Amino acid sequence: MDLAFLSGSLIRLIQVHGPWVISVVVALESAGVPLPGETILVAAALLAAATNQIDIAVVVAAAAAGAIVGDGIGYTVGRRFGMPLLRKYGRYIRLDENRLLIGRYLFFRYGNAVVFFGRFVAVRRMFAALLAGANSMPAGRFFFFNVTGGICWACLFGFGAYAVGTEMFKVSKTLSLVSLGLFIVAGSAFSIVLRRNEIVLLHQAEHELSDR
DSSP states (O other): OOHHHHHHHHHHHHHHHTHHHHHHHHHHHHTTOOOOHHHHHHHHHHHHHHOSSSOHHHHHHHHHHHHHHHHHHHHHHHHHHHHHHHHHHGGGGTOOHHHHHHHHHHHHHHHHHHHHHHTTSTTHHHHHHHHHHHTTOOHHHHHHHHHHHHHHHHHHHHHHHHHHHHHHHHHOTTHHHHHHHHHHHHHHHHHHHHHHTHHHHHHHHHHHHTTO
16 A cells, blocks of 8 residues: 555544544554554654644553553453464464464563563564463453553654654655654564564474473
């Protein structure tokens, strides 16, 4: 999809529906629905930098609230229905058997970090809460790292994009698309690197969990 079209569409949604659309999109993505949560956060931050239509603090608060609520829903679903649900329907959100095995391994080794840092990685963001619940991560520990991760993610991308956008708009409105593109490309590149490491993680998971 064309970057200008995507950013323009998201900005129009924000202008019509305000911070609610940010919270809803981020929450649905966090719960496992493949939506552009991070992109709409960045687009809203750029809108705040360019106009007075929305306050950046409201943008960040809406994104953080959506992230926390969405992850809570994902965790509850994973905890309630567990691995059988993910094995049956996971393919619809690109969560196949290999990724389920990798998820078990990562939660066995690095559960806290997966919940916190998974928020910063596209694709992993959709899986982390579901896998945390399915792997029976203690609720108190999950919600602590979920809340801190959601707030840190919203602040980093929201205030970061706002700062970049403010400087860009001083030079040219056209460059606002460049700043949006840089945030999207950076997140995508990180995701690609992680996907390329999935084979290594899969072998480690099979070795570590073979007797469990």
